[in-house]
Amino acid sequence: MTERHALYPGTFDPVTLGHLDILDRATALFDRVTVAVAEGGKATLFSLQERVALLQQSASHLDRCEIVSFSGLLVDELRRRRIGVVVRGIRSFHDYEHEWSMVGVNRVLLPGSEYVFLLARPELATISSSLVKDVARHAGDVAGFVPPAAAAALVERFAGDRL
Numbered sequence: 001m002t003e004r005h006a007l008y009p010g011t012f013d014p015v016t017l018g019h020l021d022i023l024d025r026a027t028a029l030f031d032r033v034t035v036a037v038a039e040g041g042k043a044t045l046f047s048l049q050e051r052v053a054l055l056q057q058s059a060s061h062l063d064r065c066e067i068v069s070f071s072g073l074l075v076d077e078l079r080r081r082r083i084g085v086v087v088r089g090i091r092s093f094h095d096y097e098h099e100w101s102m103v104g105v106n107r108v109l110l111p112g113s114e115y116v117f118l119l120a121r122p123e124l125a126t127i128s129s130s131l132v133k134d135v136a137r138h139a140g141d142v143a144g145f146v147p148p149a150a151a152a153a154l155v156e157r158f159a160g161d162r163l
């Protein structure tokens, strides 16, 4: 039987408990999940290597899951890796609208590519990387929002600001 292989792309700046929940559930649905960390056009707090490392540390308990990085178009990464399915999490109508337009463009660029959306668990649906960074910047406790490796990295990143 053909292996069911999905790609889970994102900026992951940094990975949150919401992302990990989506990844966890995706690995239950697919034979293999490749998490693709986007180099990204937007300014990030953590470098590409740091974002990949935080995901590797945080998802080490998951089998059949690999963490990679990519630059350029998502559809080119799908082509390069011969993956036909993209997984994304949806937390709100706002996410839905954003995903809806990206899928529209990606389907034109790569006809036949499929997009699977997992609804965020309600208790995780308000988490976003920006809000978590804001809490950490002001010395708040982020343990309820991100995995331990990301929490430690955030504390370390903002420690200098408070000296």
Ligand code: COA
Pocket (backbone or CB within 6 Å): 009, 010, 011, 012, 013, 016, 017, 018, 019, 022, 038, 072, 073, 074, 075, 089, 090, 091, 098, 101, 102, 103, 105, 106, 120, 124, 127, 128, 129, 130, 131
């Ligand atoms: N739980 C918690 N947070 C979540 C989440 C979840 N389940 N799903 C999304 N988020 C958050 C992220 O933390 C992030 O928060 P922030 O804005 O506060 O930082 C936000 O939602 C969106 O981030 P991300 O998941 O990285 O999505 P994105 O909209 O930045 O898109 C790519 C990332 C990689 C999919 C997209 O930029 C891409 O495809 N890039 C390649 C270039 C390309 O092909 N462009 C054309 C696309 S049509």
